[in-house]
Amino acid sequence: MRMKDRLDTYAVWEALKEGSECPLCALRRKTERTLIARSLGGAVMSPDDRQRVNRAGFCPAHHQQLYQQKNRLGHALLTLSRLQTLLPQVDRAIDEAGYGNPRKGKGLFRREEAADAPTGALHSLTASCVLCQELEAQSARQAETLVYLWQHDPEFAAAFTASKGLCLPDTARMIDLAGKLPAAARQPFLSALRQGLAGSLKRLEQELDWYTQKFDYRNQDAPWGQSKDALERTANKLRGWCLGPEPMEDDGK
Ligand SMILES: [Zn+2]
Numbered sequence: 001m002r003m004k005d006r007l008d009t010y011a012v013w014e015a016l017k018e019g020s021e022c023p024l025c026a027l028r029r030k031t032e033r034t035l036i037a038r039s040l041g042g043a044v045m046s047p048d049d050r051q052r053v054n055r056a057g058f059c060p061a062h063h064q065q066l067y068q069q070k071n072r073l074g075h076a077l078l079t080l081s082r083l084q085t086l087l088p089q090v091d092r093a094i095d096e097a098g099y100g101n102p103r104k105g106k107g108l109f110r111r112e113e114a115a116d117a118p119t120g121a122l123h124s125l126t127a128s129c130v131l132c133q134e135l136e137a138q139s140a141r142q143a144e145t146l147v148y149l150w151q152h153d154p155e156f157a158a159a160f161t162a163s164k165g166l167c168l169p170d171t172a173r174m175i176d177l178a179g180k181l182p183a184a185a186r187q188p189f190l191s192a193l194r195q196g197l198a199g200s201l202k203r204l205e206q207e208l209d210w211y212t213q214k215f216d217y218r219n220q221d222a223p224w225g226q227s228k229d230a231l232e233r234t235a236n237k238l239r240g241w242c243l244g245p246e247p248m249e250d251d252g253k
């Protein structure tokens with residue numbers, strides 16, 4: 001294993017120990033926080049990172065997260081740099097669509113026809129995000145690390161089997177990855193994934209059901225049990241982490 005991958009095994013173990021609805025989501029969110037902080041730190045001035053930002057830009061969700069960091073100058077410098085890269089590309093892409101280019105458009109009729117012309121080049125200028133790309137690359141590696149640990153660390157396999165499993169999207173991702181395992185290891189892994197998910201969904205159904213019943217005044221004084229954050233955890237299980245407290249936050253990173 002490469003050094004980088006060995007660091008990943010530690011991180012995947014830590015994520016599993018959190019006991020959340022999905023260790024891969026917990027790790028992904030932690031990675032995302034690190035990427036956001038880095039984007040506005042050293043990366044603002046590093047030519048390599050800057051160029052990657054210029055090429056891909058940021059998606060709306062990541063613009064929001066950068067904005068929340070309240071480093072307006074860093075955020076503005078990155079955005080200015082991206083804007084300057086984009087300017088000539090936007091011009092070319094609109095030309096390609098035949099829109100508003102006096103050399104191609106002939107009068108009003110030509111312009112109306114052009115509204116149906118393919119705008120693929122223009123769309124593609126808003127389809128990429130440097131942070132989504134980096135996050136996906138790291139998530140893919142973390143997912144592979146989980147498979148590696150399953151295969152090589154019996155203690156991890158036991159802890160994973162006893163855990164709440166993964167969220168629905170990450171279960172799908174891992175089922176795809178399971179093909180990389182040798183046949184003997186594949187079936188137990190698939191069973192653990194299936195049982196983790198099925199058990200969680202049944203448990204969450206009960207927890208969320210009780211959560212809704214707690215709104216009935218007759219249940220006002222009944223104990224919450226595990227249901228207090230059932231809404232957040234169910235949404236996280238169904239779609240990947242998106243609600244509730246930040247996972248893996250108290251480890252100083
Ligand atoms: Zn997940």
Ligand SMILES: [Zn+2]
Binds near residue numbers: 059061062130131
């Ligand atoms: Zn993004």
